[in-house]
Amino acid sequence: MITHDEASALLASFALDAVEDEEQRQVEAHLATCRRCRSELDAMREVAAAMGNSVETLPEGLWSSIAGCLPERGDAEPPPMPRLMAGDRATYGAPGTRGGRRPIRGPVGALALAATAVAAVLGVGLVRADDRVAHYASLARVGAAGTVAAALSTAGHQMVNLETADHVQLARFVVVPDGRGYLVASSLPALGSHHTYQLWGTIGHQPISLGLLGRSPRQATFTVAGTAPLSKLSVTVEPAGGSVAPSGQAVASGAV
């Protein structure tokens, strides 16, 4: 077992995959219990990714090779490979672009087909869970990866709609009986780089932080432990590092 300081000193090398097996195992064991080191590692990996971000022209046929390895699902044709158009490369790391939106470009036919297919499976927007339980249950059976889908098909799950004071719905979570919760959909507007959304759970009249949602929430999970019931979820805007208590009014909240 290594100490926090020893693990911390190794994180930069760890982010570069430059530690040997035994130390790697020790750092991984420490990371499993240390949020601070996980956060530091994430930051180091962003640096490594910036250094390694050297885009090259993809070899012809590589996508076909990948698509050919995907499991058969009845629709035998692999999806069309959208062409990379000049100026349409994914932005990396620039402020305000993480998870951001980019205009559609490229061959109209292929992308229109792709857009239709993606819209059909994404469930973008706030969905009616009751209508979809059977659909999600079948998806969950297909594989464990769809955690949100699995949660939505769990018996006894609760949907929590987070609304503004004017009853505008901004986010929806699903909470399953063992205390885990997942963000199903969000239309919370993106924040500037100095702020983050933070999720709070009201437990026994006290708001407890359930985690940072980031500037533009897309995926989030939380776990509520203990016997006291979770009565409300709310989201506030906080400084980038988060707060120990809500620093202002909730932008959206919903009863559990």
Place this chain on the structure above:
Amino acid sequence: MQKIGDVSDAQLVTSIARYSEVALAEAYRRHGGAVYGLARRVLNNSAEAEDVTQEVFLRLWDQPDRFDASRGSLRSYLLAQTHGRAVDAVRSLHSRRLREVKDAQRTATAAYDMDHEIWDLALADQVAHALGELPGEERRDIEMAYFGGHSYQEVARLLHQPEGTVKGRIRNGMQRMRTLLVAAGVLEVGA
């Protein structure tokens, strides 16, 4: 209805978890070139780089839940996956000879050639500038570890330096890089 080009990376991964091949194709379109580019740079071999690229995207397909959007961008996640696999290959006996050749080439060129390899010249400039700001020993150690696929212990042995010294230089250099890239707007504060 949301168009595929408007879908965020995190939404793409959610869709991949729901077995959307179109979403995987879009992720490949956005990030495949970076994955392949890093793999080729570390491996110095196009065929092996293709194998790594394929492995990375098939893993994204099989285990999309391993990507945690709250911990960084999809690009960073995929590049970390890529680098790990490429380094595994480099460290295998099969690739050792290849690495020696590559190291010789790197020594001959005596510098990184990012301007030719990174698609976004603005980003390349910022990264190259940040690397150039590092003390030479820090930069060399980081490059030997990251692009050479060496552990810091190997770097220390190759340079006849104490392991702790190399470990410390890599740490200081990476922290300095981060500060510089945040100041340049390439990385986000708190990312």
